[in-house]
Structures are given as structure tokens and as C-alpha cells.
Amino acid sequence: MVKINENFLKLPGNYLFAEIKKRVEAFSKENPSAEIIRLGIGDVTLPLTEEVVDELHKAVDDMAVKETFKGYGPDQGYDFLIDAIIENEYNSRGVLLDRDEIFLSDGAKCDTGNFQEIFGTDNIIAVSDPVYPVYVDTNAMAGRTGDFINGKWTKVVYMPCNEDNDFTPQLPKEKADIIYLCSPNNPTGTTISKKHLTEWVNYAKENKAVILFDAAYSDYIKEDTEVKSIYEIDGAKDVAVEFKSFSKKAGFTGTRCAFTVVPKQAAAYTETGEKVFLNKLWARRVATKFNGVSYIVQKGAAAVYTEKGKEQTRKVIDYYMENARIIREGLISLGLTVYGGVNAPYIWLKTPNNMPSWDFFDKLLTEVHVVGTPGSGFGPSGEGFFRLTAFGSRENTKKAIEAIKKSLAI
Ligand SMILES: *Cc1c(COP(=O)(O)O)cnc(C)c1O
Numbered sequence: 001m002v003k004i005n006e007n008f009l010k011l012p013g014n015y016l017f018a019e020i021k022k023r024v025e026a027f028s029k030e031n032p033s034a035e036i037i038r039l040g041i042g043d044v045t046l047p048l049t050e051e052v053v054d055e056l057h058k059a060v061d062d063m064a065v066k067e068t069f070k071g072y073g074p075d076q077g078y079d080f081l082i083d084a085i086i087e088n089e090y091n092s093r094g095v096l097l098d099r100d101e102i103f104l105s106d107g108a109k110c111d112t113g114n115f116q117e118i119f120g121t122d123n124i125i126a127v128s129d130p131v132y133p134v135y136v137d138t139n140a141m142a143g144r145t146g147d148f149i150n151g152k153w154t155k156v157v158y159m160p161c162n163e164d165n166d167f168t169p170q171l172p173k174e175k176a177d178i179i180y181l182c183s184p185n186n187p188t189g190t191t192i193s194k195k196h197l198t199e200w201v202n203y204a205k206e207n208k209a210v211i212l213f214d215a216a217y218s219d220y221i222k223e224d225t226e227v228k229s230i231y232e233i234d235g236a237k238d239v240a241v242e243f244k245s246f247s248k249k250a251g252f253t254g255t256r257c258a259f260t261v262v263p264k265q266a267a268a269y270t271e272t273g274e275k276v277f278l279n280k281l282w283a284r285r286v287a288t289k290f291n292g293v294s295y296i297v298q299k300g301a302a303a304v305y306t307e308k309g310k311e312q313t314r315k316v317i318d319y320y321m322e323n324a325r326i327i328r329e330g331l332i333s334l335g336l337t338v339y340g341g342v343n344a345p346y347i348w349l350k351t352p353n354n355m356p357s358w359d360f361f362d363k364l365l366t367e368v369h370v371v372g373t374p375g376s377g378f379g380p381s382g383e384g385f386f387r388l389t390a391f392g393s394r395e396n397t398k399k400a401i402e403a404i405k406k407s408l409a410i
Pocket residue numbers: 042106107108109110112132182186214216244245246247248252253257258
């Protein structure tokens with residue numbers, strides 16, 4: 001008799017986006033003429049930049065000619081892209097890395113989800129609450145999270161991020177071995193300060209823990225005081241793995257390319273306390289389960305780092321961040337309490353009069369025809385909050401804010 005992995009049965013359904021879809025469809029059906037504006041999606045909407053598209057075309061042509069055709073590439077990625085990443089993402093910020101510390105992949109979702117495989121199942125994970133759900137769900141599948149009771153996993157250390165702590169995950173009192181940090185955070189749009197990240201790095205060192213740092217939105221950071229890589233913190237290379245992606249940076253959500261940094265000195269331990277380097281284990285895992293990102297896509301990604309590529313990419317990010325400003329300032333002018341939207345394309349607003357997240361969702365949908373995402377869908381501490389994204393068009397963003405202003409004016 002074939003047995004299933006029963007850990008999968010413990011997972012709650014993907015309630016959040018299914019429920020949003022259901023409610024929007026029901027409303028549309030009853031109000032067919034209502035024009036619905038979607039500021040709920042966490043997906044980009046602008047096309048790839050010219051520079052990237054040109055390189056993609058050229059790379060396709062390479063594949064059509066015997067002399068330049070490429071079969072399997074290196075497991076970790078081509079040097080032309082790895083070198084561009086090291087120079088532009090790291091050397092430019094004073095961080096030195098070797099080529100074999102970078103692993104290209106087809107997404108930060110896969111990497112943040114898969115990385116837990118190289119750790120024992122009895123480790124305790126700690127996550128910000130609210131946060132991107134992939135970290136917890138993948139650990140649940142691996143059997144590391146206990147049972148899901150009353151909206152929480154029994155063996156997960158939740159670090160509530162709320163107004164009282166500036167949405168910063170606090171060092172846990174309980175023991176934690178694998179710590180997931182996301183900065184700028186999805187959904188709160190807030191960053192973890194240099195000071196707090198330093199505390200985290202020190203905590204990881206003292207407790208022989210590891211930090212899995214998701215920096216998928218680092219290019220949206222505008223304030224110079226914020227770090228764009230955890231390796232800007234002294235000693236982080238000993239204890240942190242970093243994930244970045246071309247998805248939000250350069251519109252690659254449908255093209256697929258990301259990278260993970262595993263410094264050579266970062267380690268975990270055997271039962272008997274022997275040090276094992278993560279880079280070696282991850283390299284072994286990648287070589288076994290992955291055959292590399294397509295040559296064509298790597299060529300396209302490298303174009304993000306040419307002079308023209310950087311300029312064009314910056315323009316797209318600026319476009320979204322102008323949307324973020326419009327949303328943020330529009331809501332503030334209504335007297336609402338708003339977080340994020342300065343160093344991230346997400347605006348995290350406190351619902352008026354402590355309205356439950358789903359009630360506010362219904363109110364916005366039915367009164368102004370704007371779809372956002374209820375905060376409670378990202379973790380228990382998201383209740384009473386609501387996420388709007390800056391990835392819509394300028395026109396729709398303005399329309400949505402004007403409609404919200406008319407309806408919520410107090
Ligand atoms: C969008 C997103 C990712 C990136 O996913 P890809 O698989 O690279 O498209 C990673 N982390 C967070 C927090 C995200 O919101």
C-alpha cells in the first residue's frame with residue numbers, strides 16, 4: 001500500500017487567494033457594470049525592458065547556430081551572470097563574494113522553499129508574522145511545524161510584527177534554529193534596520209542558528225540608511241543565506257530567474273556537533289536536483305546590469321514607487337494609519353475603527369470596487385490590516401485612491 005506524506009494533510013487550504021477570487025466573482029456577477037480595480041496582486045504589470053528583450057532575442061539566435069548553441073550549462077549558473085551579480089549587487093556595497101557562493105535558480109520561491117531540505121527535521125523555525133507564506137508551508141510539508149491549531153502551527157516560533165515594534169521581528173525567547181527574515185517585508189512593506197539585523201546576526205552566532213534572508217524587494221529600498229543585503233552586517237557571512245530575485249527587480253515573474261547566496265563559511269552541525277558547511281550541501285543538492293536556468297534567460301538577466309539595463313530597470317521601479325507614494329499619501333490624507341510604501345511596493349494600512357481585515361475587504365470591494373488583500377491572510381498578526389500593492393497602472397492606482405477618498409472621507 002502506497003502511503004502519502006501525511007504532513008501535506010495538515011496544511012490548511014490556500015484559503016486567502018481562493019476566497020478573494022470567490023468574493024470578487026460573486027460581486028462581479030451581481031454588478032456586471034462595476035469596473036473593478038485590482039490592487040491585491042503581488043505581480044508586476046509592466047513589460048520587460050528593451051535592453052532585456054534585445055538580449056533575449058540575441059540569445060535565442062545563439063541557440064540557432066551550431067557554433068554558439070548551448071546544451072546543459074553549469075549547475076550554479078554562467079559566469080557572465082554570476083560576475084554581474086557579484087559586481088552590481090555586492091561589490092558595489094562593499095561585500096566581496098566568490099563565484100561559487102552564488103547559485104542561480106528559476107525563482108526565490110523555489111529556493112526559499114527548498115533550502116530547508118538540507119536541515120534536520122527537528123529544527124525549530126522562527127518566522128515574522130505576518131509574512132510570505134512559503135517559508136512556513138514548505139516546512140510544514142517537511143514535517144517541521146507540528147499541527148495547525150487555531151490558525152497557528154504548534155512548533156513554529158511566530159515573531160509578531162506590529163505597530164508596537166515598528167513591524168520588526170524581535171529576538172525570540174524560545175529556541176529557534178532556522179530564522180526566516182524578509183526585508184523589505186511582504187506584506188508590511190517595512191524594512192529591518194541595520195541595528196536590528198546586527199542583533200539578529202549576533203543571536204544566530206550565539207545560538208548556532210542560521211538566518212534565511214529574503215531580499216526579493218531590495219531594489220525598492222529608497223532610503224540610504226537601509227541595507228540591501230544582510231552581508232552589509234559584520235559577521236553575517238558566518239550565519240546567513242540570502243535570496244534575491246529578478247522577479248520584482250526586473251519584471252521576471254513570468255521569465256523566471258533568481259539567485260541564492262550561500263557563503264562558504266556558513267555552517268550547520270551534525271548530531272555530534274561537527275560543523276558542516278552549507279555551501280557544500282547546497283551545491284550537492286543543486287547538482288542533484290537542478291540542471292540550471294536556461295541560457296536564454298540568464299542572458300536576459302545579465303542585461304539588467306548593463307548601463308542601459310540599469311537605467312531602464314530603475315525607471316520601472318520608480319514608476320511603481322510613484323504609485324506607492326500616491327497610495328500612501330492618499331490614504332494618509334484621509335487620516336488613515338499607513339505603513340510601508342517607502343522602501344517597498346506594498347502599503348500596509350490599518351483598517352479604520354479596528355475593522356476586521358475581511359470586513360474591510362468587503363467594504364472596499366462593494367463600495368469602491370477596489371480589491372486588496374486582507375492582512376489576516378499573511379499570519380495571525382495581520383488581522384486589522386490590509387495590503388495594497390503598487391504594481392497596478394498609474395491610471396488605475398489614481399482611480400482607486402480617488403474612489404477610496406470619496407467613500408471613506410471622514
Ligand atoms: C515575489 C516574492 C518572491 C519571489 O519569487 P520568485 O519565485 O523569484 O518569482 C520571494 N519572496 C517574496 C517575499 C516575494 O514576495
